[in-house]
Amino acid sequence: GENVEQHPSTLSVQEGDSAVIKCTYSDSASNYFPWYKQELGKRPQLIIDIRSNVGEKKDQRIAVTLNKTAKHFSLHITETQPEDSAVYFCAALMDSNYQLIWGAGTKLIIKP
Amino acid sequence: SAVISQKPSRDICQRGTSLTIQCQVDSQVTMMFWYRQQPGQSLTLIATANQGSEATYESGFVIDKFPISRPNLTFSTLTVSNMSPEDSSIYLCSVGIGGLAETEAFFGQGTRLTVV
Numbered sequence: 001g002e003n004v005e006q007h008p009s010t011l012s013v014q015e016g017d018s019a020v021i022k023c024t025y026s027d028s029a030s031n032y033f034p035w036y037k038q039e040l041g042k043r044p045q046l047i048i049d050i051r052s053n054v055g056e057k058k059d060q061r062i063a064v065t066l067n068k069t070a071k072h073f074s075l076h077i078t079e080t081q082p083e084d085s086a087v088y089f090c091a092a093l094m095d096s097n098y099q100l101i102w103g104a105g106t107k108l109i110i111k112p
Numbered sequence: 113s114a115v116i117s118q119k120p121s122r123d124i125c126q127r128g129t130s131l132t133i134q135c136q137v138d139s140q141v142t143m144m145f146w147y148r149q150q151p152g153q154s155l156t157l158i159a160t161a162n163q164g165s166e167a168t169y170e171s172g173f174v175i176d177k178f179p180i181s182r183p184n185l186t187f188s189t190l191t192v193s194n195m196s197p198e199d200s201s202i203y204l205c206s207v208g209i210g211g212l213a214e215t216e217a218f219f220g221q222g223t224r225l226t227v228v
Contacts, residue, residue: 001171034216043204043219044155089154093215098143098208100217104154 002027004092006103014111019080021088021106024072029095033073035064036089038105044089048075077108085110114139114209118220125195125227132191133223135205140185145206146178149222155204161188195227 006023013019025033034049050057050064050073057064061080066073077084090103115138125131135144146158158178159167167180181189192199203223208215 032215036217043221044217045219046216049216087152091217098215099145099157099160100208100215102155102157105152107152 002030002092002094002101004090004101004103006090006106008106009104010107010109012109012111013080015080015082017080019075019077019084019108021075021090021108022072023074023090023092023103024070025092025101026071027092027094027096027101028071030092030101031095032093033064033066034091034093034100035075036091038087038089040086047088080108080110082110082112084108113216114141114207114218116205116207116218116220118205118223120223121221122224123226125225127196127227129195130191130193131195131225132189133203133205135188135190135220137186137207139209141207141209142185143208144182144188145208145217146180146188146190147204147206149202149204151202158190158203192225195225197227200225200227 004025031052036044037047038044048062048064050066061078063076087105087107089105091100117136144161147155157170158173159169161167161180161182163182163185179191205220206217210216
């Protein structure tokens with residue numbers, strides 16, 4: 001079946017540095033790629049998304065890039081802060097049934 | 113957007129018993145999803161619940177173990193039947209909002225189930 005691979009599983013960065021999380025997907029028909037943040041004990045929430053007709057999207061310190069040819073997309077967080085510590089999930093929307101396929105998640109740790 | 117009320121938020125259950133989890137959405141939605149999530153792990157889709165039809169289960173999940181009801185466009189239940197300690201997990205309901213090409217997922221607050 002379709003799948004989304006996400007790396008790394010854990011990422012530890014110094015406060016103020018940048019963090020990059022990468023995902024690859026298998027369904028070439030997917031056209032929508034969201035990123036979710038899940039803080040400890042809370043529900044996942046959308047932080048940014050990108051559609052296949054653009055290559056990059058930014059929202060303040062967060063950006064997402066998409067390479068549709070290579071079927072991979074990445075989340076970039078700049079000037080990381082303690083409140084960025086969380087688990088981040090990438091996902092791809094399957095074109096066949098509009099179901100989100102989730103990556104395994106990345107635990108981001110911001111070291112003070 | 114959508115606001116989802118899920119209950120119970122947590123429960124401790126005896127093995128062999130069943131627990132029904134409820135999700136109420138503040139708007140009408142076509143598709144609802146039920147997930148299982150081990151702490152710190154990814155979201156595993158159990159089934160998709162569409163109003164007016166039988167739920168569609170993912171590989172490894174069966175209706176006898178996880179019966180789902182979807183009586184209308186704002187409500188769904190998931191029952192975890194004949195529980196064993198392996199069923200201990202967080203269960204989340206979710207809806208998709210936004211249309212066919214760009215679906216944002218909204219989640220309930222989750223049900224933390226412990227089976228003893």
